[in-house]
Amino acid sequence: MNIMTNEERLCSPLCFLRLLSWLSPNFPNGAYSYSHGLEWAAEAGHVYDRSSLVDWLEADLCYGSGRNEAVFFTEAYRCAINDDRANLMRVAEVAGASRGTPEFALESSQQATACLNTLRKVWPDPILDFFGEIQVQPVLAVVLGARTAVEGIPAGVALPAFLHSYVANLVIAGVRLIPLGQTDGQLAIAELEHAVLSASAQGACATLDNLGSAGFMVELASIAHETQYTRLFRS
Template sequence: MDNISQIDDLSLLHVIQLGSAAFPSGGYSYSQGLEWAVHFGLVNSISTFACWQEQVVQEQLTYLDWPILKRMYFCIKSNDQRQLLYYIEALLMFRTTCELRLEEKERGYALMQMFFKCSLIEFNDCWFTLCKNSMLSAIAWLGNKWEIPLKMLVMCYGYIVVEGLITAGLKLVPFGQCSAQKLLMAAFKWFSIAWRHADLLTDEELGGSFPLQSIASSCHEEQKFRLFRS
C-alpha cells in the first residue's frame, strides 16, 4: 500500500508541477486571437470574455485538444509512433491559422528541449523527434513519463489552457484578480461534463468549431501593435 500511495502522491505532485505558472509551457506569450478580438471591441467586458472562454472549453478542448491528447497518450503508452505522427499531423491541420500552428510547434519544441535539459529524454530519442512538433504530444509524452493518469493529465491541460486565456484577459480586457478567479471556477464547472463528452468522441467527430477565434487569429497576424505572439 505504501508503494501505491507513494506513486499516487508523486503523480499528484507532478500534476501540480505541470499546471504551475512557473512551469515553462510558454502560455504567457500567446492569446490565440483574443488580443485582436479585444482590440476591435468584440471582447470588451467580463461577460463577453466569459462567452469567449466558454467557446474555448466547449469547442477547442472538448472536440479537439482533449480527445487528441487522449489518443496521443495511448499511442505513446503502446509505443505506436506511426499513429502518434498521424494525430500530430491531424492536430496541426485542425489548428486553423498560421499563428495557431506555429504556437503548437514552438511550444512543443520548447517543452521537449526543456525535458532534454532536465535529463528526462535523450536528444536522439525517437519520441523527442516526434513530440517536438506539437505541444499536445509533448504533454502526452510527459504524462506517460511521470505516470500521470489520463484524466488527471486532461484536467491539468484544461487548466493550463484556461489559465493562460485568463492571464491574457487580465492584461487585455482588463479585469481584476477576483474576476479572474471567478472565471476560472466557472470553467471548472464545465470540465467534468465536457470531458465525459470528449472521451466518447470518434475520430470522425474530432475538430472544434470556433470561427471567431480563427478569424481573430488570422487578423492578428497582421496587427501592428501587439503584446502577444498569437
C-alpha cells in the same frame, strides 16, 4: 509490510508534483506571450468584461480548438500507454496539420518545442526522444499527453489539468487586455470549471474521427490579429 496498489502508484504524490510543474505558469514554454486570438477579440469589442471573457473561452473550449486539443491529448495518452509508436506518429502528424492559421501554428510549435526541450533535460524519458526523431512539428497536447501517460498520471486527472492550464493562461491574457482585476480573473477561472470538466469528459471518449470545430470566430480572430496595429501578444 505496506504494499501500494496499482492505483495508489498511479496517484503518487511525485506524479502530481510533476504534473503541477509541467502545467505551471512558471514552466518555460512561452505560453504567456500568446492570447489565441483573444487580443483581437478585446480590440474589436467582442470581449470586454468577465462575462464575455468566460463566454468566449467556454465556446473555444467546448466547441473550438480547445475541444480538439482534448482529443489530441487523449489519443497521445492512449498511444503511449500501449507503446503504439506508429499511431502516435499519426496523432502527431494530424495535430501538427490542424493549426488553422500561421499564428496558431507558431503558438503551437513554439510552446511544444520549448516544453519538449525542458522535459528532455529535467524529466527525460524515451517517449520524448521519439518526438525528437520524427520530422513533425510538435504539439503541446500530444507531447504532454504522451509524457503524462508514461509517468503513470491517471488520464482522468491529467486531461482536466491540461485543459485547466490551457484556459487559465487565456484568462491571464484577458486580465491584461480588458483589463480585469485579479479577483475577476479567479472568478472567471472558477466559472469555467464545469466547461473544463465537460470538455474533458467528451475528450476522454473521443478519437481522431471526432475532430471538428464550430469555433470559427476564434480562427477569424487569429487571422485579424496578424495585421492588428498594436499588439502585446504573438497570437
